[in-house]
Amino acid sequence: MPGKSRFAIAESGMKSFFKQNPRNVFSREQLNEIFEERRIAWNLPASTTDLRFIEQLQKRGILTKIEILFDGYINKKERYITADAHEFEIATSLINKSYLSHYSAMFLNGLTTQVPKTIYITFEQSKKTGGNRQLTQEAIDAAFAKPQRRAITEAIYGDFSFLILNGMFTGRAGIHSIDNIPVTNLERTLIDITVRPSYAGGIYSVLEAYQNALSSISLNKLVATLDNLDFIYPYHQAVGFYLERAGYSGKKLEELRSRKQAFKFYLTYEMMEKDFSEDWQLYYPKGM
Missing domain, CATH: 3.30.460 (Beta Polymerase; domain 2)
Incomplete structure (x- = not known):
């Protein structure tokens, strides 16, 4: 039987991190910063990209991606939110x-x-x-x-x-x-x-x-x-x-x-x- 992936092992730590974070809404740039700061602590594979990290957060139900479409001069915004947002x-x-x-x-x-x-x-x-x-x-x-x-x-x-x-x-x-x-x-x-x-x-x-x-x-x-x-x-x-x-x-x-x-x-x-x-x-x- 194959062992757990590093993402699976780190999942509880990731959930705890976002649960305790005072912020419930994140931009792509903010998640990239978290990825760079926490990748070693979470023991993520060296080949992991920031895009892969964000995909895993969504796949594991830690964050949900939403899109906000504006009328007017502001471009579409995408955000990643917790269940408490x-x-x-x-x-x-x-x-x-x-x-x-x-x-x-x-x-x-x-x-x-x-x-x-x-x-x-x-x-x-x-x-x-x-x-x-x-x-x-x-x-x-x-x-x-x-x-x-x-x-x-x-x-x-x-x-x-x-x-x-x-x-x-x-x-x-x-x-x-x-x-x-x-x-x-x-x-x-x-x-x-x-x-x-x-x-x-x-x-x-x-x-x-x-x-x-x-x-x-x-x-x-x-x-x-x-x-x-x-x-x-x-x-x-x-x-x-x-x-x-x-x-x-x-x-x-x-x-x-x-x-x-x-x-x-x-x-x-x-x-x-x-x-x-x-x-x-x-x-x-x-x-x-």
């Missing part, structure tokens, strides 16, 4: 230095109980210098009379949709990790969904997120993050409006209210019927 982990593995944001971040930060079927993946543009940062009321009116611009690069994976957002450069401000998944923190999430409410289920969903955040939010951190992001638009007016509507009152709210309000601003895009908040110099949907 979650869609959120797969999502952030697709783009280097990306993180989850908007509705996905609302869920991970406990701001909604609704499991998002669209997973928002943000990666940041390169830092830009200079540029025209002058703002006029006419430009604001024109921008918010139109629908919010939406990302077009998307992939379907099972019951989920992965949407790629090309975000402005922030130096990854307000990014933390939840279960090894990079995601915007509570305060950054509230700001992001204020800026792009359609990526959060709309303004009523945004307001609910603010209400759910009141017991755990740091207003100092929220305002500091808002200042750090340095938007050209006066989003402090929208953030203050949401905070007040959510039931917050305090010095930080008064600080936001006392800031310069040089322009009339908008809570969201393409509003047909509007009311106006004098306190916040802000248009919002009638009846809200």
Whole structure:
């Protein structure tokens, strides 16, 4: 009777390695690195190639290969996953230095109980210098009379949709990790969904997120993050409006209210019927 192959002998060690690894999603390049680092420890044959190694991982049920097909400018991605891999982990593995944001971040930060079927993946543009940062009321009116611009690069994976957002450069401000998944923190999430409410289920969903955040939010951190992001638009007016509507009152709210309000601003895009908040110099949907 022939003896066991070296792969068969190493199988338990391989299974243990991937079971204990905090990562559940791997690229081809990452598996190649593991192969080079572990081949001697696993006593694999000298003739074994990285391709043969990956084939054996699949054959023995340690990893499963998946393919993600995108609409848009991103090429097809292939990943190798364990049985414990979650869609959120797969999502952030697709783009280097990306993180989850908007509705996905609302869920991970406990701001909604609704499991998002669209997973928002943000990666940041390169830092830009200079540029025209002058703002006029006419430009604001024109921008918010139109629908919010939406990302077009998307992939379907099972019951989920992965949407790629090309975000402005922030130096990854307000990014933390939840279960090894990079995601915007509570305060950054509230700001992001204020800026792009359609990526959060709309303004009523945004307001609910603010209400759910009141017991755990740091207003100092929220305002500091808002200042750090340095938007050209006066989003402090929208953030203050949401905070007040959510039931917050305090010095930080008064600080936001006392800031310069040089322009009339908008809570969201393409509003047909509007009311106006004098306190916040802000248009919002009638009846809200």
